Amino acid sequence: MExxxxxxxxxxxxxxxxxxDHINFEVKNGEIFGFLGPNGxxxxxxxxxxxxxxxxxxxxAAIMGYSILKEPLKAKQIISVVPExxxxxxxxxxxxxxxxxxxxxxxxxxxxxxxxxHLLEEFQLYKRRNHLARGFSKGMKQxxxxxxxxxxxxxxxxxxEPTSGLDVESARLIRDVIRQYNRDGTTIFLSTHNMExxxxxxxxxxxxxxxxxxxxxxxxxxxxxxxxxxxxxxxFNKSVPVNELSKIPNVAQAKKIGDKIRLYTDEPHIVINRLxxxxxxxxxxxxxxxxxxxxxxxxxIKLIKEHKVD
Amino acid sequence: MxxxxxxxxxxxxFAIAKxxxxxxxxxxxxxxxxxxxxxxxxxxxxxxxxxxxxxxFKGLLGMTVFFSCMSIGPxxxxxxxxxxTLERLVSTPVSIWAIFIGDVTASFLYGIxxxxxxxxxxxxxxxxxxxxxxxxxxxxLAAFCFASFGVLLSxxxxxxVPSTVMMISNLVKFPLVFISGIFxxxxxxxxxxxxxxxxxxxxDLVNYCTQGNSYYSVFVDFAAxxxxxxxxxxxxxxxxxxxxxxxxx
Numbered sequence: 001m002e003x004x005x006x007x008x009x010x011x012x013x014x015x016x017x018x019x020x021d022h023i024n025f026e027v028k029n030g031e032i033f034g035f036l037g038p039n040g041x042x043x044x045x046x047x048x049x050x051x052x053x054x055x056x057x058x059x060x061a062a063i064m065g066y067s068i069l070k071e072p073l074k075a076k077q078i079i080s081v082v083p084e085x086x087x088x089x090x091x092x093x094x095x096x097x098x099x100x101x102x103x104x105x106x107x108x109x110x111x112x113x114x115x116x117x118h119l120l121e122e123f124q125l126y127k128r129r130n131h132l133a134r135g136f137s138k139g140m141k142q143x144x145x146x147x148x149x150x151x152x153x154x155x156x157x158x159x160x161e162p163t164s165g166l167d168v169e170s171a172r173l174i175r176d177v178i179r180q181y182n183r184d185g186t187t188i189f190l191s192t193h194n195m196e197x198x199x200x201x202x203x204x205x206x207x208x209x210x211x212x213x214x215x216x217x218x219x220x221x222x223x224x225x226x227x228x229x230x231x232x233x234x235x236f237n238k239s240v241p242v243n244e245l246s247k248i249p250n251v252a253q254a255k256k257i258g259d260k261i262r263l264y265t266d267e268p269h270i271v272i273n274r275l276x277x278x279x280x281x282x283x284x285x286x287x288x289x290x291x292x293x294x295x296x297x298x299x300x301i302k303l304i305k306e307h308k309v310d
Numbered sequence: 311m312x313x314x315x316x317x318x319x320x321x322x323x324f325a326i327a328k329x330x331x332x333x334x335x336x337x338x339x340x341x342x343x344x345x346x347x348x349x350x351x352x353x354x355x356x357x358x359x360x361x362x363x364x365x366x367f368k369g370l371l372g373m374t375v376f377f378s379c380m381s382i383g384p385x386x387x388x389x390x391x392x393x394x395t396l397e398r399l400v401s402t403p404v405s406i407w408a409i410f411i412g413d414v415t416a417s418f419l420y421g422i423x424x425x426x427x428x429x430x431x432x433x434x435x436x437x438x439x440x441x442x443x444x445x446x447x448x449x450x451l452a453a454f455c456f457a458s459f460g461v462l463l464s465x466x467x468x469x470x471v472p473s474t475v476m477m478i479s480n481l482v483k484f485p486l487v488f489i490s491g492i493f494x495x496x497x498x499x500x501x502x503x504x505x506x507x508x509x510x511x512x513x514d515l516v517n518y519c520t521q522g523n524s525y526y527s528v529f530v531d532f533a534a535x536x537x538x539x540x541x542x543x544x545x546x547x548x549x550x551x552x553x554x555x556x557x558x559x
Contacts, residue, residue: 014559083394106318
């Protein structure tokens with residue numbers, strides 16, 4: 001099967017507010033698909049629909065060919081979810097939480113015990129396996145929730161802001177594990193507002209805002225498509241007025257950033273030549289000169305702004 | 311195939327019941343409204359009155375089965391909605407009906423376990439139980455009926471505040487205690503009112519088993535308890551299914 005997730009015309013409203021507005025996308029089997037958007041964009045609502053927690057007003061969604069509306073049990077059997085809010089049972093131990101999830105997915109006793117032991121070791125929680133989750137730090141809880149999600153060996157794993165609020169070490173461990181399970185064949189649906197995370201992890205990324213998909217492509221293609229966001233960053237031995245450089249042909253915009261000036265252009269090579277000419281004619285020495293591709297963050301902000309205007 | 315799916319769902323419901331029992335039996339509202347409050351209510355009625363031991367036993371057993379079976383059920387859903395574990399449960403491959411059967415089973419098992427105490431007390435005090443099998447069946451059936459009623463009481467309003475649900479459930483429970491003939495026999499027009507309470511039929515069964523007299527026949531008592539159980543269970547599942555999206559949003 002080529003598509004792990006297929007979403008068609010999905011809509012969800014809460015009263016007057018449309019949280020998800022006729023969205024369409026497809027996640028290929030085996031890829032890490034990023035779902036990027038600001039707070040309140042519709043990311044969590046989409047995940048809740050795809051994991052069968054809430055029902056949409058209209059549209060369809062299928063996981064590995066199983067409709068989440070018509071065959072919810074079959075669809076849920078092959079997925080796992082790491083929700084945004086930590087929600088392991090705090091009055092159960094880490095081990096009891098894992099055994100409960102195993103029983104709810106019908107994992108045989110011996111297999112769930114073996115998997116639980118292995119996962120707790122992998123996430124450095126084995127020594128705390130008989131402790132109540134109540135006493136766990138946020139990072140430990142998040143690791144436990146990821147263990148719970150991986151216990152069932154899901155074909156598709158939904159992660160809603162999995163590293164939000166975590167320390168650097170825990171966040172890195174979780175990212176490494178996501179990559180590892182993806183290499184082993186798990187399709188990952190990753191909702192995040194962390195551009196760097198999406199950039200580092202995802203094969204493709206959808207950008208959602210106000211419940212609508214603004215763009216879907218690989219992070220690299222998204223950056224390249226936004227040619228107007230390419231820039232040249234220059235610094236001289238003397239202070240130069242920004243408006244002087246903004247008059248250079250092919251420069252769309254000039255901005256002072258610290259001791260440097262950033263010139264936005266869709267033709268960086270032409271601007272570099274003109275900058276060198278300008279420096280010669282004014283008796284200036286160029287101290288540094290860099291061309292910059294747009295970051296995913298630049299693309300994201302641009303798309304969100306365009307979307308607002310639409 | 312369908313039977314396999316059904317049995318698998320029942321197994322998963324039992325896993326939920328195990329989890330509920332582990333988590334909720336010692337929660338404050340469960341202990342206060344399920345054990346302490348009915349015990350003091352029992353004492354308030356019986357201390358200083360000259361009563362037959364059978365009358366005392368009927369009151370203690372009725373109160374225990376009724377309150378203990380209805381103590382965990384109303385607490386589970388609001389607690390889980392608040393801690394967002396309900397969302398996790400709903401995302402697992404467990405049917406909504408199986409989730410609530412699990413909750414009812416937990417309340418039932420808790421109630422049965424607690425009900426052993428008055429049964430033992432009754433035997434130690436020398437209560438003459440002439441129909442022990444009928445009494446055991448009656449306790450089991452009544453426990454399941456009250457457990458279903460408890461889960462039904464948490465269905466509406468779809469709140470995540472446990473105290474709100476406990477307050478509403480007490481508002482329903484206490485009037486039922488007074489119209490069901492637990493403390494004293496009910497006559498005249500009171501019988502009509504009593505017939506709408508499932509507790510009446512359990513009390514009647516205990517009367518039959520300990521004193522040999524009952525208002526209804528044993529068959530009617532059992533039929534009424536089965537009927538109430540089915541109504542409570544179906545209503546609980548249907549209303550929870552309807553209110554779940556609001557609870558999760």
